[in-house]
Amino acid sequence: MLKDKSKIQVFIVLSLIILATLISKSFSLSESIDDEAREISYLLMCPVCQGQSVAESNSDLAKDMRSIIRQKLEAGESKEKIINYFVDRYGESILGYPPVKGVNLLLWILPALAVVLGGIGIGLFLHRSKAITGQEINIGKVENTKEDKEYLKMVDKDLKDLDK
Amino acid sequence: MKILSIVSRLAIFVAIILVLSIMGYAIFGNRIIIKKSPLVGYEAPDFTLALFDGSTVKLSDLKGKAVLVNFWASWCIPCRDEAPELESSWMKYKNKQVAFLGVNIWDDDANALSYIKKYGGGYPNGKDPEGQIGVDYGVAGVPETYFIDPTGRITEKYTGPLNGEIIDFYLGKALLNHDTDGLTQKDN
Numbered sequence: 001m002l003k004d005k006s007k008i009q010v011f012i013v014l015s016l017i018i019l020a021t022l023i024s025k026s027f028s029l030s031e032s033i034d035d036e037a038r039e040i041s042y043l044l045m046c047p048v049c050q051g052q053s054v055a056e057s058n059s060d061l062a063k064d065m066r067s068i069i070r071q072k073l074e075a076g077e078s079k080e081k082i083i084n085y086f087v088d089r090y091g092e093s094i095l096g097y098p099p100v101k102g103v104n105l106l107l108w109i110l111p112a113l114a115v116v117l118g119g120i121g122i123g124l125f126l127h128r129s130k131a132i133t134g135q136e137i138n139i140g141k142v143e144n145t146k147e148d149k150e151y152l153k154m155v156d157k158d159l160k161d162l163d164k
Numbered sequence: 165m166k167i168l169s170i171v172s173r174l175a176i177f178v179a180i181i182l183v184l185s186i187m188g189y190a191i192f193g194n195r196i197i198i199k200k201s202p203l204v205g206y207e208a209p210d211f212t213l214a215l216f217d218g219s220t221v222k223l224s225d226l227k228g229k230a231v232l233v234n235f236w237a238s239w240c241i242p243c244r245d246e247a248p249e250l251e252s253s254w255m256k257y258k259n260k261q262v263a264f265l266g267v268n269i270w271d272d273d274a275n276a277l278s279y280i281k282k283y284g285g286g287y288p289n290g291k292d293p294e295g296q297i298g299v300d301y302g303v304a305g306v307p308e309t310y311f312i313d314p315t316g317r318i319t320e321k322y323t324g325p326l327n328g329e330i331i332d333f334y335l336g337k338a339l340l341n342h343d344t345d346g347l348t349q350k351d352n
Contacts, residue, residue, distance in 0.1 A: 089301070
């Protein structure tokens with residue numbers, strides 16, 4: 001009788017452990033799908049909105065798109081496949097980031113080039129300003145010529161004579 | 165010194181041009197893609213439309229006919245403008261190898277039904293409550309219309325209200341310019 005009771009207790013405990021594991025797994029799966037759906041929604045721009053991602057927009061289309069993203073994730077489709085599905089239908093302009101290819105390469109290269117060229121321009125400008133200021137200081141420190149020295153000597157002599 | 169000045173001015177000028185180019189591209193670039201559907205030339209995504217009369221229509225069952233798929237909503241004013249044109253065109257083509265399908269999106273059934281009653285729609289009209297058909301076709305607004313040739317390939321997408329002439333033109337194109345070679349399908 002006691003043996004049977006302990007068997008039942010073991011069975012109940014094991015069942016509870018299995019149930020808890022299943023529940024926690026299903027929660028974590030649902031959380032990971034939610035996270036991935038949110039991530040994909042942020043990577044896609046809402047085609048009927050101005051500068052809003054699918055995640056941010058409240059338009060009917062964005063709602064439909066969010067629900068389709070979720071359905072596709074639940075069906076086991078990869079992030080890349082889902083993004084390609086939308087690009088195939090709405091074009092590359094639906095992407096929140098320009099793909100690094102073709103004309104879009106310019107969008108990645110030009111800002112860096114603009115910063116470098118702007119930096120060079122400002123650097124050269126500062127260098128030039130410094131050179132001009134230096135020149136002005138040098139002008140103030142010009143050495144006296146021989147005539148100037150003789151003239152200054154004469155002035156000194158006259159001043160001394162006056163003191164007498 | 166003068167050379168340095170010219171170089172620095174040139175560098176700043178080029179930097180400004182680059183920044184303006186990027187801004188210009190961001191504002192005006194790449195917009196044509198939205199107007200011209202990437203699906204044109206590819207096999208039309210198949211769908212089963214639940215009609216308002218309770219029956220269903222499967223697009224792939226209409227192969228052999230040119231198909232006009234019109235996305236509309238009862239609150240859409242341009243849809244009301246094109247409705248009589250669609251109705252009279254359907255009367256004109258209904259006995260030829262042409263099918264018309266109306267897909268109601270972003271709407272509720274009661275409004276959609278009263279719209280059909282008021283503005284016509286003798287051709288099959290159904291609903292897409294989940295927006296699955298609309299997104300499958302890359303629909304961004306209403307009205308939008310897709311023309312499909314008898315092989316099942318999308319020949320054109322038209323955004324905005326239709327009239328009889330536009331319908332004749334694109335249906336003519338769908339009926340004439342089709343071949344069975346090179347039919348490719350986009351992933352679903």
